[in-house]
Amino acid sequence: MTDKIIDYEKLKSGGFMRQLQQGQFALRLRIVGGRVEADQLRVLADAAEKYGDGHIHITSRQGVEIPFVNIDDVNNIGHDLVDVNLRRGTCGPRVRGVVACQGNTVCPRGLVNPQDLAQKIDEKYFAAPAPHKFKIGITGCPASCLKPQENDFGIMGGVEPKWIEDLCIICGLCQEVCRMDAIKVEDGTVYFDREKCDLCGDCIASCPTDAWENVKTGYTIFIGGKIGRKPKLGTKFVELVDEDTLFDILERTLNFYRENAKSGERIGETIDRLGIEIYKEAVLK
Amino acid sequence: MSASKLDITKSIDTCGDVCPMNMVKTKFALKDLSTGEVLQVMLCGGEPIRNVSRSVKDEGHRIVKLDKQDDDTFIMLIEKGE
CATH class of the missing domain: 3.30.70.3340 (Alpha-Beta Plaits)
Incomplete structure (x- = not known):
């Protein structure tokens, strides 16, 4: 031929x-x-x-x-x-196969179920046309094994901790397990710096008296990551949204990309050119 | 409550062990104890303390005290659960 x-x-x-x-x-x-x-x-x-x-x-x-x-x-x-439900994949300027870790279906650290979310995203968006390739990656916790920051649209599970004074025995364990230096146990009390917290939930998982409570589980989203010739990590732009909001943001992100990208541009490049605020305004309604 | 006032049934030192051996040793040591008895574990900060405290909690035991030593190691007292 x-x-x-x-x-x-x-x-x-x-x-x-x-x-x-x-x-x-x-x-x-x-x-x-x-x-x-x-x-x-x-x-x-x-x-x-x-x-x-x-x-x-x-x-x-x-x-x-x-x-x-x-x-x-x-x-x-x-x-x-x-016959065994194996379908053909895709390449080219489209939404590509969704990558995901096993999250809380297998991993002790997993905070969400990335497998389930990946299936839902795949069903809705697999091979959907885009100006260039559009990669989605989901990781179950801030350990980032699935590297959401390398994806055009990266998703990370997270939890919001809240300290309950009445249950605390001031043992200091949370301060020791926190990798972000967000917890200080001093003078018989606990100081929590939310700005430093990466929402990993180690304090909740390890507290012997359940004095750290999970008040919200959700998805943190990174936009515009890519590797290739000019690597760039995605930018975190929203924290702990629920699943419905996540799907709304993804839908609006693809629309934004289709409406604004120049030929051959990955979404990170489009956002760099227009400014992240323009993107945020378009998707965070 | 101070360490001296708690009746320590058994004591192990996991400093120098690589994860997950500190967790495994703690698990086995707790197996030999009865409910309510206290295990004293010496362990290093960072990953060991994260992993041990998590698994101890997951398995229904209770950390009753944590003492940081001058050499940045820790003494953890664990009360065996049901």
């Missing part, structure tokens, strides 16, 4: 990426939050042997790709995978 009759853009939007080798494609799959079921893995292994060269590539964003798929098999491979 010649390049003229292959619609590379269409293949790309359906997760097929042209390889260095003529006529060979890597098929990217739609994986959400790095979760793959055992039956899917078996089918993937079979498909890699049947259509590829027998190996699978694990991507930097928790994805799975089957390389060395011949152009003639592009239509066939999907049929084998669909």
Whole structure:
């Protein structure tokens, strides 16, 4: 086949990426939050042997790709995978696969359920058109294992601690466990500096008398992160919003991006050009 | 309440242990105690104190006292739970 009759853009939007080798494609799959079921893995292994060269590539964003798929098999491979609900991924100027840690489904430190949120975001926005690539990453706590700051739209679980004087025995443990130097236990009382607090909840989790209470669980959002040639961490612009608000902000963010981006601009670059206040005004209504 | 007034049943030193060994040693030491008895654990600040205090609480025991020593290590008194 010649390049003229292959619609590379269409293949790309359906997760097929042209390889260095003529006529060979890597098929990217739609994986959400790095979760793959055992039956899917078996089918993937079979498909890699049947259509590829027998190996699978694990991507930097928790994805799975089957390389060395011949152009003639592009239509066939999907049929084998669909039985176990493995769908084709995407690339190009779109909302990409959502990455997420396991959060409170597995991790003792997890404050929210990033897997569940990733599924919901994927269902609503997967492969939605955007001016350029748009990456979303969700991490369950400020330890940031899933690096939300590297994503165009990064989400981090957090909790708001509140000190309850009556329950406190002034043991000083919270001061010792706090990594942000936000708690001082002095003169028989506790001083809490909310500005320094990173909302990790270590004080709540460790307090022996439950004198630190979780008064709010929510999502902190980072905007405009990217790596690439000009790396830049996302900017934290709102703390501890609930799920409905998060979805409102995401919807408005994509609209803002589509309305304001110049050709080839990632959202961080658009915001740098226009100013973060303009963005905040548009999305935090 | 001071450390001397609490009846310490058992004492372990986890300074020098790497996480999660301090947590594991604390867990095993508590296994040998009866409900209400007190374990004294010597541990280092930072990660060890974070992990031990969390897991002790998760498993239903109670930290009754924490004393910072001059060398920046800690003495933690844990009352065994149900």
